[in-house]
Amino acid sequence: MKLTFSAEDEQFRQEVANWLANNLCGDFEPIRFRGGPGDEHSFVAERKAWEKKLAEGGWTAIGWPKEYGGRGCSIEQQVIFNEEYARAGGPGRMGHIGETLVGPTLIAYGTGEQKEKYLPGIRAGKDLWCQGYSEPSAGSDLANVKTKAQFDEASKQWLLNGQKVWTSLAHESQFCFVVARTDPASTGQKGLGFFLVDMDQPGVTIRPIPQLTGTAEFNEVFFDDAVCSAGDIVGAPGDGWRVAMALLGFERGVSTLGQQMLFQSELDDIVKIAKENGAANDPSIRQRLADAHIGLRIMRYNSMRMMSGGEDGSLQKEAMIYKLYWASWHRNLGKLAMDVLGPESELLTDAPYELNRLQSLFLFTRADTIYGGTNQIQRNLIAERALGMPREPRGTV
Amino acid sequence: MDFTFTDDQLAFRDSVGSMLENEVTTASIRERWTGDSGENGDMLNMLNEMGMNSLLVPESCGGLGMDLVDFVLLADACGKAALPESIVEDAVVAGGLLSDLLASGQHTDQVQELLGGVAAGDIRVGCAHIINPYSNFAHRKDWMLLANGNDVHLVPKSDLKFTALKSVDPSRRLQKVDWAPSRKTRVAEGEVGAGLQRATLNRGALAAAAQLLGLAQAMVQQAVDYSATREQFGKAIGTNQAVKHLMADCAVQIEFAKPVVYRAAYTVGVAPQRADWAVSHAKTAAGSAAELSARNATQVHGAMGYTWECDLHIWVKRAWALAKEWGDAGFHKNRIHEWLLQPNALLGPEFTFGKRYIDHSDSAAA
Ligand SMILES: Cc1cc2nc3c(=O)[nH]c(=O)nc-3n(C[C@H](O)[C@H](O)[C@H](O)COP(=O)(O)OP(=O)(O)OC[C@H]3O[C@@H](n4cnc5c(N)ncnc54)[C@H](O)[C@@H]3O)c2cc1C
Numbered sequence: 001m002k003l004t005f006s007a008e009d010e011q012f013r014q015e016v017a018n019w020l021a022n023n024l025c026g027d028f029e030p031i032r033f034r035g036g037p038g039d040e041h042s043f044v045a046e047r048k049a050w051e052k053k054l055a056e057g058g059w060t061a062i063g064w065p066k067e068y069g070g071r072g073c074s075i076e077q078q079v080i081f082n083e084e085y086a087r088a089g090g091p092g093r094m095g096h097i098g099e100t101l102v103g104p105t106l107i108a109y110g111t112g113e114q115k116e117k118y119l120p121g122i123r124a125g126k127d128l129w130c131q132g133y134s135e136p137s138a139g140s141d142l143a144n145v146k147t148k149a150q151f152d153e154a155s156k157q158w159l160l161n162g163q164k165v166w167t168s169l170a171h172e173s174q175f176c177f178v179v180a181r182t183d184p185a186s187t188g189q190k191g192l193g194f195f196l197v198d199m200d201q202p203g204v205t206i207r208p209i210p211q212l213t214g215t216a217e218f219n220e221v222f223f224d225d226a227v228c229s230a231g232d233i234v235g236a237p238g239d240g241w242r243v244a245m246a247l248l249g250f251e252r253g254v255s256t257l258g259q260q261m262l263f264q265s266e267l268d269d270i271v272k273i274a275k276e277n278g279a280a281n282d283p284s285i286r287q288r289l290a291d292a293h294i295g296l297r298i299m300r301y302n303s304m305r306m307m308s309g310g311e312d313g314s315l316q317k318e319a320m321i322y323k324l325y326w327a328s329w330h331r332n333l334g335k336l337a338m339d340v341l342g343p344e345s346e347l348l349t350d351a352p353y354e355l356n357r358l359q360s361l362f363l364f365t366r367a368d369t370i371y372g373g374t375n376q377i378q379r380n381l382i383a384e385r386a387l388g389m390p391r392e393p394r395g396t397v
Numbered sequence: 398m399d400f401t402f403t404d405d406q407l408a409f410r411d412s413v414g415s416m417l418e419n420e421v422t423t424a425s426i427r428e429r430w431t432g433d434s435g436e437n438g439d440m441l442n443m444l445n446e447m448g449m450n451s452l453l454v455p456e457s458c459g460g461l462g463m464d465l466v467d468f469v470l471l472a473d474a475c476g477k478a479a480l481p482e483s484i485v486e487d488a489v490v491a492g493g494l495l496s497d498l499l500a501s502g503q504h505t506d507q508v509q510e511l512l513g514g515v516a517a518g519d520i521r522v523g524c525a526h527i528i529n530p531y532s533n534f535a536h537r538k539d540w541m542l543l544a545n546g547n548d549v550h551l552v553p554k555s556d557l558k559f560t561a562l563k564s565v566d567p568s569r570r571l572q573k574v575d576w577a578p579s580r581k582t583r584v585a586e587g588e589v590g591a592g593l594q595r596a597t598l599n600r601g602a603l604a605a606a607a608q609l610l611g612l613a614q615a616m617v618q619q620a621v622d623y624s625a626t627r628e629q630f631g632k633a634i635g636t637n638q639a640v641k642h643l644m645a646d647c648a649v650q651i652e653f654a655k656p657v658v659y660r661a662a663y664t665v666g667v668a669p670q671r672a673d674w675a676v677s678h679a680k681t682a683a684g685s686a687a688e689l690s691a692r693n694a695t696q697v698h699g700a701m702g703y704t705w706e707c708d709l710h711i712w713v714k715r716a717w718a719l720a721k722e723w724g725d726a727g728f729h730k731n732r733i734h735e736w737l738l739q740p741n742a743l744l745g746p747e748f749t750f751g752k753r754y755i756d757h758s759d760s761a762a763a
Contacts, residue, residue: 134700137628137629139629139699139700140629140630140634140699141629141630141631144629144630165700166700209704209706210704210705210706211703211704211705212702212703212704212705212707212710212713212714214705218700279727282727282731284726284727284730285727331692335688338717338721339725339726339727342721342725342727343528343529343530343721343722343725344530345565345717345721346564346565346566346569346571346717346718346721346722347531347562347563347564347565347571348562348563348564348565350563351563352563353563353567354563355565359565366692366695366696366702366703367700367703369696370696370699370700370702370703371700374696374699375696376637376639376640376643376696379639380639392637394630394631394632395628395630395631395632395633395636
């Protein structure tokens with residue numbers, strides 16, 4: 001156990017801070033503190049440009065090994081980067097799905113060809129990715145995906161047919177990783193494949209789904225003979241579930257660091273408003289602010305502990321508790337934010353339906369307990385997989 | 398001791414409830430969102446024909462002369478339907494204040510005439526209170542009852558300036574009301590004015606509480622229905638204990654909030670000097686039942702509940718607004734603990750339901 005930063009680490013911190021001070025300014029000034037959860041729709045073009053700027057400075061994919069274009073940063077340095085990024089008001093990252101999910105998955109499971117083909121685009125802040133897991137009948141029961149992938153011997157490529165839904169940022173992405181059934185006779189976790197699909201082709205149709213926030217961050221994605229070359233399946237046909245789950249493991253890893261810094265800045269906002277509008281004089285609000293602070297610290301220590309092991313994305317017990325913990329914490333923070341605002345919480349900033357940052361937070365945190373595995377499913381996982389309790393009976397399909 | 402409603406009260410609730418169920422479709426609510434006024438004229442007429450406007454207006458002014466116990470189930474029905482029109486506030490809050498003014502002998506002629514117009518459905522009167530910065534549908538009213546310090550003013554539309562503000566609930570049309578108090582518009586002042594404003598706050602909070610109960614029940618019903626049809630893992634999601642428990646927790650809160658709201662309605666009429674804590678309890682209990690129901694109903698709907706298309710958010714957003722209107726949970730809990738912790742708090746069993754509960758005015762009320 002060693003819970004301090006070294007002298008080199010502190011030097012690294014200075015380097016990050018300096019770079020951000022010199023670059024997150026000018027044209028990029030307006031995007032500071034923007035584009036976080038619930039605010040993904042804002043400044044999209046500017047934030048895409050920012051991704052490229054980060055890449056030029058060598059600040060994308062900093063945790064990837066150097067041989068893949070990363071910076072090979074230690075966990076400590078990644079922590080520091082995320083801290084400084086948040087402090088500087090770095091905008092919500094557009095490239096995070098590629099950088100924190102696709103990249104590590106390809107590094108662990110991809111072929112040399114796949115790494116060569118996809119990692120540089122992610123690293124350059126150029127290629128954005130989306131996640132094609134959920135379908136109308138495959139939500140919590142992800143293994144129930146019905147999208148079919150058939151290998152076409154004539155053209156030597158895969159043909160995809162089916163529908164994905166709730167696909168976040170599909171309309172902004174070049175690529176989608178898709179879980180699809182390679183064995184049409186199979187059911188459940190067997191017979192699946194994990195595909196890397198180019199979104200810019202006639203076989204792919206994207207339709208935005210308006211959310212209760214008035215914006216459309218997620219989409220329906222239809223595949224009608226969408227093509228995917230023979231080399232763009234990760235793992236063998238039938239092995240898709242394992243890859244898909246490993247990717248979810250990375251979701252609970254380093255990518256949580258940036259998230260916590262964002263949480264911190266939300267909490268700071270709420271504390272500031274509470275002081276300004278007098279809500280901080282209310283004893284019940286004071287207690288809840290303290291609870292929020294405590295919860296965030298617990299989360300932080302736990303994820304540092306969690307990351308002290310496991311390179312392949314496999315879920316450890318500590319990792320399993322994390323989604324449930326942060327989602328519930330964040331949901332409570334959203335409620336606290338509205339209670340701090342009091343009656344003003346009802347007012348939109350603008351017509352037709354422009355939410356302020358804290359209102360977006362409140363609504364978005366209602367989804368936190370749903371996407372990436374609902375709270376109920378997380379509890380089942382903890383009980384059945386971490387504690388080994390008897391499995392809940394399934395229905396007859 | 399009798400918490401039951403009369404057959405007449407239940408029949409009234411049923412007829413208003415079924416009218417709302419038939420007429421206030423979610424499609425018609427969404428139509429209002431894009432309409433200019435945000436109101437539906439036919440609905441206003443139907444509510445008026447059913448006596449909603451005149452319910453609390455004294456018989457001497459052509460009203461039905463009923464009380465809040467009669468109204469509480471109707472407000473619940475309006476919440477269930479997520480009715481956008483502000484009939485509950487108009488009838489209970491503005492109507493209640495006008496009736497109070499009449500009873501206190503202030504500006505009798507003018508008030509009597511207005512009450513008559515309200516009962517007939519010819520005149521619409523609204524009411525704002527210092528606790529709510531903005532007033533729903535104020536721009537649609539002919540007169541507004543407004544507060545200035547302790548004073549109460551009755552101001553015609555021509556002397557009001559409205560600035561529209563957007564609510565998270567697209568059904569609500571909030572207005573900032575600018576006006577200049579004058580002697581001409583003042584209808585109550587000093588102690589009398591302060592007392593009227595306090596009663597107004599209590600009626601407003603009670604009206605919100607009763608609607609929140611209705612909203613909560615409607616949200617739970619939608620989630621229960623959804624849980625029976627949506628299948629995952631080869632079975633209806635409602636077969637999972639975790640999903641059942643989400644709904645059961647709401648049902649417990651809702652059922653336990655009901656008698657609290659009913660009791661508050663009764664207390665406002667029978668022992669108004671002790672209404673503060675009863676109303677605060679009601680608003681807190683109904684508000685937290687509605688907030689939990691909004692949260693859990695959304696959870697049960699999964700990603701579907703996060704879409705604009707799914708009707709659930711109509712109720713979710715109304716609950717969000719009403720839970721904060723007329724005093725949020727913090728405000729009302731503070732009123733409760735102030736009352737509870739005062740040196741001479743009247744806390745014995747004789748003050749729970751006993752005779753002294755009605756006779757005594759406690760010091761918190763002074
Ligand atoms: C904002 C947002 C963004 C999203 N982005 C993406 C994305 O980019 N890519 C993607 O693939 N997906 C995405 N999703 C989809 C998300 O992964 C699913 O919503 C989630 O897996 C739940 O599935 P569902 O919505 O179908 O709900 P359902 O599975 O239908 O669940 C409904 C309810 O039933 C409960 N339930 C279901 N089964 C059980 C059980 N066995 N035991 C106990 N309770 C159960 C659930 O907990 C929930 O409360 C997103 C969702 C949201 C809300």
